[in-house]
Amino acid sequence: MKPLKWWETAVIYQIYPRSFQDSNGDGIGDIPGITTRLDYISNLGVDAIWISPFFKSPQNDFGYDVSDYCDINPEYGTLVDFDNLLEKAHSFNLKVMVDFVPAHCSDQHSWFLESRKSKDNLKADWFHWVDPKKDGSAPTNWLSFFGGRAWTWEPRRQQYYLHNFLPSQPNLNHSNPDVCDALMKIVRFWFDRGVDGFRLDAVHTINGDKAPYKDNLTNLNFKLGSLPQDQQPFFRQLHCSAQLNQPVIQNFSKAIRSVADNYNDRFLMGEVDGDNDTAMEVSETFTAPGRLHATYNFDLLAWGGLTVKEMKVAISKAIKVFNKTGRISFAFSNHDVPRVASRQLAPLGLSIEQGDLMQLLLLKLETCLIGSACIYQGEELGLEDSNNIPIEQLQDPWGIEFAPTFQGRDSCRTPMVWNSNEANGGFSDSKTTWLPVMDDHFKRSGLSQAGKSGSIYSEFSSFLQWRKKQPAFMEANEMTIPNGGLKEIIFTRKSEKQNLRCIFDFEKLVTRFEEI
Numbered sequence: 001m002k003p004l005k006w007w008e009t010a011v012i013y014q015i016y017p018r019s020f021q022d023s024n025g026d027g028i029g030d031i032p033g034i035t036t037r038l039d040y041i042s043n044l045g046v047d048a049i050w051i052s053p054f055f056k057s058p059q060n061d062f063g064y065d066v067s068d069y070c071d072i073n074p075e076y077g078t079l080v081d082f083d084n085l086l087e088k089a090h091s092f093n094l095k096v097m098v099d100f101v102p103a104h105c106s107d108q109h110s111w112f113l114e115s116r117k118s119k120d121n122l123k124a125d126w127f128h129w130v131d132p133k134k135d136g137s138a139p140t141n142w143l144s145f146f147g148g149r150a151w152t153w154e155p156r157r158q159q160y161y162l163h164n165f166l167p168s169q170p171n172l173n174h175s176n177p178d179v180c181d182a183l184m185k186i187v188r189f190w191f192d193r194g195v196d197g198f199r200l201d202a203v204h205t206i207n208g209d210k211a212p213y214k215d216n217l218t219n220l221n222f223k224l225g226s227l228p229q230d231q232q233p234f235f236r237q238l239h240c241s242a243q244l245n246q247p248v249i250q251n252f253s254k255a256i257r258s259v260a261d262n263y264n265d266r267f268l269m270g271e272v273d274g275d276n277d278t279a280m281e282v283s284e285t286f287t288a289p290g291r292l293h294a295t296y297n298f299d300l301l302a303w304g305g306l307t308v309k310e311m312k313v314a315i316s317k318a319i320k321v322f323n324k325t326g327r328i329s330f331a332f333s334n335h336d337v338p339r340v341a342s343r344q345l346a347p348l349g350l351s352i353e354q355g356d357l358m359q360l361l362l363l364k365l366e367t368c369l370i371g372s373a374c375i376y377q378g379e380e381l382g383l384e385d386s387n388n389i390p391i392e393q394l395q396d397p398w399g400i401e402f403a404p405t406f407q408g409r410d411s412c413r414t415p416m417v418w419n420s421n422e423a424n425g426g427f428s429d430s431k432t433t434w435l436p437v438m439d440d441h442f443k444r445s446g447l448s449q450a451g452k453s454g455s456i457y458s459e460f461s462s463f464l465q466w467r468k469k470q471p472a473f474m475e476a477n478e479m480t481i482p483n484g485g486l487k488e489i490i491f492t493r494k495s496e497k498q499n500l501r502c503i504f505d506f507e508k509l510v511t512r513f514e515e516i
Contacts, residue, residue: 007267008326022428031077045464048095065106095196128162174208197267208248253291305347333376342385357509471497
């Protein structure tokens with residue numbers, strides 16, 4: 001049996017840099033701040049860190065609108081700061097993954113600033129410029145994830161340009177080979193610095209088709225949901241019929257994999273999604289031979305949480321496609337959805353007092369599945385969402401657009417609390433922070449929980465140490481389809497040296513492992 005690559009069993013800790021640790025007193029987390037907390041992360045027992053975007057950016061979408069892919073936004077630090085972080089992380093045997101945004105950039109990027117000037121400049125075809133219909137309206141019915149049309153009018157060119165997110169995030173034209181070449185230079189820039197891998201943001205939203213563009217089909221199965229994001233017109237369309245998951249995307253997948261293969265042990269994990277029940281089909285396409293190493297699975301990230309039965313269904317779908325491979329990454333939380341401690345209690349029929357046991361159970365569950373697992377900062381502390389951010393302090397453009405009905409993603413992005421005896425919980429010396437520090441997080445400060453016997457941090461850390469010694473987890477990526485009663489998830493992890501029966505009891509909130 002061939003030894004597994006590091007990413008095929010990795011536990012990856014996601015850092016939202018703006019909210020992790022401020023080192024210079026401006027109320028915003030930064031790269032030097034992350035460096036000071038690497039021992040905390042290393043002691044937890046994870047294998048890698050994934051840092052959400054820190055590139056130069058106007059911060060309209062907090063780094064997912066890049067104006068320079070090869071520089072650091074000044075409020076996060078400098079390239080020297082990043083090199084220091086990389087060196088220290090590697091000294092702790094932590095791999096470092098960077099969040100790369102290949103589908104779109106900022107409207108302040110030099111590429112777009114030139115492209116929008118005219119129809120005959122050197123960057124004229126680097127973005128999707130399309131003439132209006134005869135009546136002056138947008139070329140298609142495509143909608144933006146953040147509300148409104150996915151097309152914005154540019155008077156200088158007398159054309160519309162495409163943006164699947166904010167108007168300030170124009171989509172790159174991947175049918176132009178010069179665009180791909182430019183992106184591959186960026187990939188080499190970071191690999192040459194020593195970065196171990198990329199989390200590729202929203203790869204399924206890359207657009208490379210040429211005009212004429214087709215309308216999206218209507219989603220005939222749409223049902224008005226109880227959650228605000230399910231009430232948007234966006235979900236009334238089948239986006240993969242035209243707008244998203246275009247076959248041409250795989251040209252990018254092949255190109256970036258070819259670059260990665262010229263380096264040693266570099267990992268490519270793509271954030272992808274599909275319409276209705278097509279997510280696993282899409283993931284399989286993206287991880288075909290010669291493409292991405294793995295995809296990031298959304299199925300356990302349901303905004304309203306999941307019942308035990310729904311978890312088993314989600315896991316089963318992934319196992320049926322990816323069993324005996326490491327081509328899938330599981331997560332229960334990230335920077336885009338409410339925290340586990342807030343959204344999972346009700347679906348599992350649990351009380352607030354049972355929250356810590358539930359959090360620990362879910363952490364163990366996701367790290368016992370095949371492939372890699374991504375842990376979002378604060379999960380190891382059982383942090384809850386902040387549900388009392390004043391509307392005037394909202395920062396997320398999605399929330400600002402739909403408040404007060406829907407306040408977006410700020411609630412899971414509030415700053416980390418490190419020491420309950422310090423101002424702002426030790427996150428920052430500033431009088432104000434970019435988002436307010438949540439009062440309830442003071443009782444779960446990172447440093448106190450890391451040193452406390454029986455805390456989620458301590459228990460999970462001990463579990464990860466034990467996990468690394470189990471051949472069933474570390475030497476193979478094979479498991480059975482989950483079964484069990486209404487309140488339990490049971491499966492067996494298999495390797496040549498060990499078969500380990502994994503039992504997750506959501507009634508007693510305990511785990512058991514039995515060699516069979």
